[in-house]
Amino acid sequence: MTTHDFVATAFYNVLGTLPPALTITSGDTVVTRTLDAWGYDENEVQRAHGPNPMNGPIFVEGAEPGDSLKVEILDMKPTRDMGFTRxxxxxxxIDPEAVRDLPRSEKTLWHIDRHAMTVQLKEPVAGIENMLLxxxxxxxCFGVAPNYGQAISTATSGAYGGNMDYRLLGPGxxxxxxxxxxxxxxxxxxxxAVQGDGEIVGTGVETTFEVTVRLTVEKARPISWPRAKIADDIITIGNARPLDQALQHATTEMLNLLVADYGLSKVAASHLLGQVVRYDIGxxxxxxxxxACRIAKKWLPAR
Amino acid sequence: MTTHDFVATAFYNVLGTLPPALTITSGDTVVTRTLDAWGYDENEVQRAHGPNPMNGPIFVEGAEPGDSLKVEILDMKPTRDMGFTRxxxxxxxIDPEAVRDLPRSEKTLWHIDRHAMTVQLKEPVAGIENMLLxxxxxxxCFGVAPNYGQAISTATSGAYGGNMDYRLLGPGxxxxxxxxxxxxxxxxxxxxAVQGDGEIVGTGVETTFEVTVRLTVEKARPISWPRAKIADDIITIGNARPLDQALQHATTEMLNLLVADYGLSKVAASHLLGQVVRYDIGxxxxxxxxxACRIAKKWLPAR
Amino acid sequence: MTTHDFVATAFYNVLGTLPPALTITSGDTVVTRTLDAWGYDENEVQRAHGPNPMNGPIFVEGAEPGDSLKVEILDMKPTRDMGFTRxxxxxxxIDPEAVRDLPRSEKTLWHIDRHAMTVQLKEPVAGIENMLLxxxxxxxCFGVAPNYGQAISTATSGAYGGNMDYRLLGPGxxxxxxxxxxxxxxxxxxxxAVQGDGEIVGTGVETTFEVTVRLTVEKARPISWPRAKIADDIITIGNARPLDQALQHATTEMLNLLVADYGLSKVAASHLLGQVVRYDIGxxxxxxxxxACRIAKKWLPAR
Amino acid sequence: MTTHDFVATAFYNVLGTLPPALTITSGDTVVTRTLDAWGYDENEVQRAHGPNPMNGPIFVEGAEPGDSLKVEILDMKPTRDMGFTRxxxxxxxIDPEAVRDLPRSEKTLWHIDRHAMTVQLKEPVAGIENMLLxxxxxxxCFGVAPNYGQAISTATSGAYGGNMDYRLLGPGxxxxxxxxxxxxxxxxxxxxAVQGDGEIVGTGVETTFEVTVRLTVEKARPISWPRAKIADDIITIGNARPLDQALQHATTEMLNLLVADYGLSKVAASHLLGQVVRYDIGxxxxxxxxxACRIAKKWLPAR
Known part of the structure; x- marks a missing residue:
């Protein structure tokens, strides 16, 4: 297996069927340096425009419709001391009537201490001086080209992944x-660098990283929505509005996963989900x- | 402070302005034995009909509109070995089109081991034999009489509480x-006895408990939605459809809490929420x- | 059949199981004078408080659970020259971000010309001087006591009717x-006196009326949601949030109506609905x- | 002004920035023959695959971001006797629980009488034999290339138009x-050939047409969502889920239109909308x- 140092020179604001910037063999590892959500690099030089300029696309040999692309996030090293939020x-x-009384949002700077591995507001804000995260x-935002030849804005997401902004999709x-x-x-x-559930100020702490991922094709493995595993859990992800529909997609995908991969009946899968499921709002x-629909691995039957 | 042993003899399927079954002093403790969601008691004798028959109402002296009622859940002892789920x-x-292929739901029995403090299906189901919860x-379902003289079904919930079915509202x-x-x-x-996020089979493991709560009036403490605290977190709760609106209510209440109780500006509260908030789907x-909108206490400023 | 002149002396802000103010025989007609949404009468004297104080309840002899109550709106005479809106x-x-730029709402007076049968703003507003409606x-807001002993605010609605604010529910x-x-x-x-679709300023032109209705019990005629007929159409009504769910309720009720009352198969009902249905946002x-889900009578088969 | 007879030879399942099939001058008229939603032509020969293959793109000289493209539907002649629906x-x-009892959908043929200008089921269905529409x-489905270089499936819609399936967007x-x-x-x-509100069987009567449109660039006329006018009404259109959000987009666009084009204050626009607005579910x-948010022209002030 090869490790590719992928230096992106063009950046895209869509996920779509575009000319590959890199072609790799299934199982290869890619190291690449990302821009922030507004297109600035690790030196705070603007290299692209927002929203969410992408490195890629990476063509993984052998991947065909009906397969899954497995993405292992091996490492994420911050490459800049500055992050920003709204x-x-x-x-x-918030409640519609309460919007009248909200102040306008401004770009706010955060300091990322890459030695201490902490994040805090650059200028202290009264009352939250202790917020050392x-x-x-x-x-x-990550994913693959969507179906039907679509090219979809990196502002949004779908079955192909995209701008899911889900905080558990990090190293490991x-x-x-x-x-x-x-x-x-x-x-x-x-x-x-950090983000709460829901990305409710419209940003996490936006910054630049060196990201290491291993990309592997899993042949003849059709899935309908992104799936994931982390240390203790398996996860399925739905992307839609309202939240109710996103939850329906994620739950249906988990039901299908439990039936197909673990041989559970729909009743057994329902008992499991009913009493142990956890939902996250990405x-x-x-x-x-x-x-995201999450199940602790400890509750899963042997495959 | 007095401890009342409250033996309910009438059960209600609404939360409303009904004749008090018990009158207590603010700060008193109440011990009471509940029926299950379908109205059966600890001896599996039907004493009331569903949905969710309530013990109460308990009149807490001194409570007036504009106050809050503080409910400390001191203890919950299961009083029956049998629980049930759908x-x-x-x-x-799940996705609308997938509903066609769902089997019909049946009442399923669970065994509650009150010594080992575990819950499992009474009859093993293939593939999930290891599910010892x-x-x-x-x-x-708990709360207070709603406003405007309303009496609202225990099937649903609102600003006054009700059938929130949120798994973190237990002892402590x-x-x-x-x-x-x-x-x-x-x-x-x-x-x-146990429940996953969302109560997505339409039940938790429904059973009977002896519940001990301490009820205290907090004068002149207007709140708009239920609030809670648990070991490590403070919580606000919104009840509505779709999930988007429930989340708006919970988030607005947390914003108001952080501003009023902790003296934060809306910007400071937004920074805090934006990077550390957790949402649960009750x-x-x-x-x-x-x-539920949840913030770890460790991030809160001193009051 | 008797005509009752019902002079309400108590007004309720809920629909619920309350002591009858009037008892009638099925088929009787009732004439009654209503307050406006804020509780003011035809002389602009406050007689009750908002929201939406109700005349009633009227006990219709013979009505039992499982029956339908048929309400014919025979006449509505405005009893005041003044109406108001927000x-x-x-x-x-409107879009959440656009809320910041909305002015605050104020109570605005309208003139109801009871001779000319027109409605217009009392003080002209630049640009809409020609708005003579x-x-x-x-x-x-109208309906019956809800199930389970509930008493539900006149601010909202449900299967029992309530505050539907649907402009086609008038005389005839x-x-x-x-x-x-x-x-x-x-x-x-x-x-x-008039209202657009959606009641999107939060009011119609709110005023007082003398309303004449005939109330008839239809025995053993279970329905799940309000149904209606007007000159050219039959209608089913769903009340819920979001609009998607209200539409599901209304459509399901119309499907059931077409199958049960007109003997259509679900496929025939689908063909009919698919190509001729009209939806209104009450x-x-x-x-x-x-x-509201609406079908022109001309498309219906003979019963 | 020129009239172009545009014979499409390639068909697209996205609206995006693709090589123009025809270039015209602003104000020109285009006559073109469309395929049906599944890609069949007037001879029932499959020429493309679904969903909704598009004729185009047509490059209109002079159109630039910030302009509007005005599309006048001058004529639509059906070119086939056969239409189909689900x-x-x-x-x-419909209500989620009711889905279990729905039959499976099948492709159903309709006869389009191009002389009598009527549409009816090819095989009579019991109970709806009188359905001669x-x-x-x-x-x-129609519109322009979306922003950010996106190419979006013809199954869906957005600010750029697309698959809105709104029955009032026909000739005139x-x-x-x-x-x-x-x-x-x-x-x-x-x-x-015909469609009810909501396209609730998932199709209208799908067939092929010869469509005549005149395309005109309106310079420096930024709009956020599609706008339309028909004989008696002006219209703004929002595309999103749930319906609530689509309605917010349409209402915000109408508010902006009334303020910018008719000089109304937000209060005046609110009075107008509040009492005369009509909503359609496309x-x-x-x-x-x-x-769609609709206002009768008779209520509009002189521009």
């Missing part, structure tokens, strides 16, 4: 995306919201 | 409800869905 | 409500939204 | 789309739902 809750996450890297996580085109055409970018800000 | 995912939590008691939790009528008129019932089954 | 779009009907009376319309308690317990109030302001 | 209500338009042509209607790329890149297809089937 400063005010998004209008869509542990660095919790995640990839906000493995994600599977459904392949729709030859080569899968993998994209990534928009990494965050984002409740982007055009499509993200809900 | 056996199939609710139709509204720790007993995790919670109150599914403290919940505040907004008082709308003199005496607050507190109700409780519908306790679960239920996504009942007529009103429940979303 | 002056600004409700926050929930035909009087189009409707009942905003016949509405059926599902009976949940003995006597049905009919309430009405909150009449509007209100998109109240806690429960209202969607 | 036979059963879509699962998402007037031909009511409409364009289901004029629609404006926001231009995002040079030349606008106009697409059209998926025409229906589709409640596609990934994005469509809501």
């Amino acid at each position: 400063s005010v809750l998004a209008a869509n996450v 542990p660095l919790s890297p995640m990839i906000g 996580a493995t994600i599977w995306f459904p392949v729709s085109v030859s080569g899968a055409l993998f994209f990534l970018g928009d990494c965050h 984002n409740v800000f982007d055009p499509a919201y993200t809900v | 056996s199939v995912l609710a139709a509204n939590v 720790p007993l995790s008691p919670m109150i599914g 939790a403290t919940i505040w409800f907004p008082v709308s009528v003199s005496g607050a008129l507190f109700f409780l019932g519908d306790c679960h 239920n996504v089954f009942d007529p009103a869905y429940t979303v | 002056s600004v779009l409700a926050a929930n009907v 035909p009087l189009s009376p409707m009942i905003g 319309a016949t509405i059926w409500f599902p009976v949940s308690v003995s006597g049905a317990l009919f309430f009405l109030g909150d009449c509007h 209100n998109v302001f109240d806690p429960a939204y209202t969607v | 036979s059963v209500l879509a699962a998402n338009v 007037p031909l009511s042509p409409m364009i289901g 209607a004029t629609i404006w789309f926001p231009v995002s790329v040079s030349g606008a890149l106009f697409f059209l297809g998926d025409c229906h 589709n409640v089937f596609d990934p994005a739902y469509t809501v």
